[in-house]
Structure formats: C-alpha cells, structure tokens
Amino acid sequence: MAKEKLVFYCKECGFESAKWQGQCPGCKAWNTFVEEKIKVGVQKSSVKRDAVTPTSILDVVTEDEKRIKTNISELDRVLGGGIVPGSLVLVGGDPGIGKSTILLQMCRNLTAAGEAVLYVSGEESLAQIKMRAKRLGGFEHDMLLLCDNDMDNVSSAISKGNARVVIIDSIQTMIVDEVGTAPGTVTQVREVTARLMQLAKQNNIAIFIVGHVTKEGNVAGPRTLEHMVDSVLYFEGDGSNGFRLLRGVKNRFGSTNEIGVFCMTDKGLTEVKNPSEFMLSGRPKGVPGSVIVSSIEGSRTILMELQALVCQTNFNMPRRTSVGVDYNRVNLILAVLEKRAGMNFWNQDIYVSIAGGIRINDPAVDLGIACAVVSSFKNKPLGDNLMIIGEVGLTGEIRGVSNVMQRVKEAAKMGYDRCIIPASNYDKSMEQLGISIEPVSFLSDALVLI
Numbered sequence: 030m031a032k033e034k035l036v037f038y039c040k041e042c043g044f045e046s047a048k049w050q051g052q053c054p055g056c057k058a059w060n061t062f063v064e065e066k067i068k069v070g071v072q073k074s075s076v077k078r079d080a081v082t083p084t085s086i087l088d089v090v091t092e093d094e095k096r097i098k099t100n101i102s103e104l105d106r107v108l109g110g111g112i113v114p115g116s117l118v119l120v121g122g123d124p125g126i127g128k129s130t131i132l133l134q135m136c137r138n139l140t141a142a143g144e145a146v147l148y149v150s151g152e153e154s155l156a157q158i159k160m161r162a163k164r165l166g167g168f169e170h171d172m173l174l175l176c177d178n179d180m181d182n183v184s185s186a187i188s189k190g191n192a193r194v195v196i197i198d199s200i201q202t203m204i205v206d207e208v209g210t211a212p213g214t215v216t217q218v219r220e221v222t223a224r225l226m227q228l229a230k231q232n233n234i235a236i237f238i239v240g241h242v243t244k245e246g247n248v249a250g251p252r253t254l255e256h257m258v259d260s261v262l263y264f265e266g267d268g269s270n271g272f273r274l275l276r277g278v279k280n281r282f283g284s285t286n287e288i289g290v291f292c293m294t295d296k297g298l299t300e301v302k303n304p305s306e307f308m309l310s311g312r313p314k315g316v317p318g319s320v321i322v323s324s325i326e327g328s329r330t331i332l333m334e335l336q337a338l339v340c341q342t343n344f345n346m347p348r349r350t351s352v353g354v355d356y357n358r359v360n361l362i363l364a365v366l367e368k369r370a371g372m373n374f375w376n377q378d379i380y381v382s383i384a385g386g387i388r389i390n391d392p393a394v395d396l397g398i399a400c401a402v403v404s405s406f407k408n409k410p411l412g413d414n415l416m417i418i419g420e421v422g423l424t425g426e427i428r429g430v431s432n433v434m435q436r437v438k439e440a441a442k443m444g445y446d447r448c449i450i451p452a453s454n455y456d457k458s459m460e461q462l463g464i465s466i467e468p469v470s471f472l473s474d475a476l477v478l479i
C-alpha cells in the first residue's frame with residue numbers, strides 16, 4: 030500500500046516545501062502555498078526514459094526542420110516561423126481572453142492546409158465547440174474533437190490517431206487517476222504535462238496546452254510548467270477594448286519577446302498589421318499632456334500615445350498614478366524635473382498613462398513622460414507631429430537608447446515630422462528619412478524644444 034504524505038506547493042511557481050509558508054522562497058509571492066496529499070512509494074512519474082547511453086554531438090543528424098505554417102502570420106511570427114513538429118507549446122492568459130478562439134482559428138487554417146488536427150477539450154462540450162466554429166466561420170475541412178479530461182483516454186486517442194497537431198484545452202481540467210489529487214493541482218498539472226511531453230516527442234506531434242492564469246482558487250498557474258515546455262506564449266490585453274497581445278516569453282525554436290497583435294471582433298481574432306496606426310487612432314489633437322513615444326517589441330516598433338495630467342491637489346499628499354508605465358520610474362522622473370528643471374510638483378496630483386491598455390518597460394519612454402508632464406503642467410500642447418525618445422538619468426542627462434534608427438523610421442512612416450532623440454544616438458543618415466531630427470543631451474535642452 031502506498032503511503033500518503035502532505036506536501037505544500039506554491040501555486041504560482043510550483044516551489045515545493047514540507048511545511049506551509051507565508052511567502053514563497055521561490056517567487057516571493059505571498060499566500061500562495063497550497064496543501065496536497067501525494068502518494069509516496071509509487072513511481073513519481075510514469076514517464077519512462079529510454080536514452081541510456083550518451084551520444085556524440087557529431088553523430089547527431091538533424092533534418093532541416095520543417096515548420097507547419099498556421100497562416101495566421103502574427104501567430105507564426107511569435108512561434109518563430111511556424112509550428113515545430115514534436116514541440117510542446119503553452120498558451121497562457123486570463124480566462125476569456127481568447128486562447129480557445131485563437132487555437133480554434135489555427136486548427137481551421139491547418140485543416141484547410143491538409144493537416145490532421147485533434148482538439149481535446151475538458152471545458153466545453155462538442156456542441157459548444159461547434160457553435161464557436163460556426164461563429165468563426167470557414168470550417169470546411171474535417172477536424173477531430175474529443176471532449177474528455179481523463180489523460181489515459183486522451184493519450185490513447187493521440188497515439189492511435191494520426192493528428193500532427195493536438196490542442197489540450199485546458200491543462201487545468203486534465204486528470205491522471207494514479208496521482209490521486211484533484212484536477213488543476215500542482216502535482217496533476219505537472220504529471221499531465223510530463224505525459225504530453227513524452228507523447229509529443231515520441232510521435233513527433235506538436236501539442237498546444239492551454240493554461241489559465243489564475244490568482245485565486247486552488248488551481249496551479251501555467252508558471253509551474255514554464256520550464257517543462259518548449260515555448261510559452263502569453264495573451265495580454267484588457268478585456269474592455271478588443272486589443273490583444275500574444276507575447277512569446279520562452280521559445281526553444283526562435284527568438285523570444287516577439288509579439289503578435291490581434292483585435293477581438295465578432296468573428297474571432299483578427300490580425301492587426303499596423304499596430305502603431307491601431308494604437309494612435311482616436312488620438313486627440315492639440316491638447317496638452319499628450320505625446321508620441323515608441324517601444325520596441327521583438328522585431329517591431331510600436332508608436333503609442335502617452336498622456337499626462339497634472340492638476341492642483343486638494344489634499345496634503347499629492348496623488349501619483351501611473352497606468353502602463355512603471356510607477357517608480359514616473360516618480361524618479363518627477364524628482365529629476367523638480368531638481369534639474371526647477372519645477373514644483375509638491376501641490377500637484379499627477380497621472381500618467383499609456384492609451385490602449387498596453388504595458389511598456391522600455392526606458393526610451395522616460396523623456397516622453399517628462400515632456401508630457403511639463404506640457405500638462407504648463408497647459409501648453411506639444412506639437413501633434415512630434416515623437417520623443419530618450420532615457421532620463423538622475424543628473425538630468427539624456428541617455429542613449431536601443432534601435433533609434435528603427436524608431437525614427439517608424440515615426441517617418443506614420444507621417445510625423447519632428448523627432449527628439451538622445452544626442453549620443455544621432456547619426457547623419459537619419460536626416461535622409463524626411464523627418465527633422467533634434468538631438469538633445471540634457472533634459473533642459475529638450476524642455477526648450479517643446
């Protein structure tokens with residue numbers, strides 16, 4: 030008889046501990062430990078490994094890897110040029126963000142290209158999937174559906190069938206009986222993933238796993254699996270507007286930090302070919318506190334509108350709020366403005382936000398934040414056709430940033446006519462882009478120009 034043992038797991042990162050802890054030593058998250066009973070004495074993972082002797086690297090033959098195109102070019106880009114056979118891909122994101130939708134659209138395209146596809150759902154019924162397919166439209170070729178959450182049945186369906194791409198929707202609903210814990214617990218999720226990994230490698234099929242990111246409840250998040258799978262894609266975006274970003278955070282077969290940009294419509298997710306145009310549509314003209322900044326996302330530059338609002342406070346403590354940019358970064362820039370440009374913000378509430386619900390970590394937006402704040406403070410609009418790039422240092426110097434040429438080109442393409450850039454990034458060839466380049470070395474130089 031196998032004995033049972035109590036183990037505590039962090040549901041964010043999967044850290045294992047013999048006792049409960051308030052803060053996870055692994056990921057530093059609070060209150061994330063959950064208790065699970067595991068059986069000791071039984072084989073921990075049923076996955077058998079057969080490679081026993083080491084192989085010389087010279088003897089390993091590689092074929093030119095053939096990728097399967099999904100014909101959703103934003104998705105192909107994030108995957109690094111298409112689906113690699115034999116790979117395990119995790120698609121994470123909040124519930125309702127569009128994971129099932131994009132994967133069903135992918136299946137539709139794959140079947141149209143003659144690939145055999147199996148869609149396993151532990152969440153929805155056959156009728157629900159069919160209804161979604163009807164809504165998306167264009168399902169003219171056959172595709173196999175399986176509504177089951179028992180891993181034994183799913184495994185045998187995968188190994189007996191001839192599907193080259195399999196979708197598991199979602200990992201949190203799948204269950205391996207022998208593990209003995211509820212679906213969605215850390216031990217279950219890990220065991221299911223280990224089995225899927227073995228199936229993918231042995232049969233050379235690509236498997237996509239859907240994982241919900243959940244803050245509450247005893248469901249293990251996809252973070253616990255990140256290290257087990259080949260690629261990890263996360264869906265981002267706020268529910269209110271249709272804008273969705275698919276971000277590659279890990280990719281064993283391509284570059285990471287690539288993003289795919291989509292818009293949720295009544296016919297599923299459509300690709301956004303020109304994200305800058307999408308982000309800047311509806312920008313108000315001639316108003317104080319609005320500025321164009323740029324962020325490098327993977328191989329692309331996206332121009333965005335950054336807004337600041339400065340207004341007199343009615344309390345002892347002025348408010349500082351930031352949406353889409355780092356709060357501490359905003360405070361740092363305000364301190365530099367106070368010290369180096371002689372501004373007084375002690376009685377001013379300040380709000381800074383990126384329009385469109387996107388988050389950026391690019392330091393190149395610093396100078397944009399400073400200029401937008403000054404513009405709103407003085408109630409003086411910045412030019413409508415001006416883009417600002419540069420990192421602000423503590424002494425008020427403007428530091429160089431990456432890929433300036435690419436950013437300036439994008440601004441020229443979008444029809445802007447002025448661009449303030451760090452002096453250290455200045456290059457004569459930029460003058461030929463048909464946009465006026467204004468290099469600055471100090472914050473005070475930039476404030477003179479706006």
Ligand code: TYD
Nearest residue numbers: 124125126127128129130293294295296297
């Ligand atoms: P879904 O793909 O089911 O989310 P997930 O699998 O990540 O939980 O997306 C569901 C949401 O998308 C739901 O709120 C309805 C919306 N939606 C559309 O707006 N248009 C569509 O064509 C489809 C299929 C869904």
Ligand code: MG
Nearest residue numbers: 128129152198
């Ligand atoms: Mg779903």
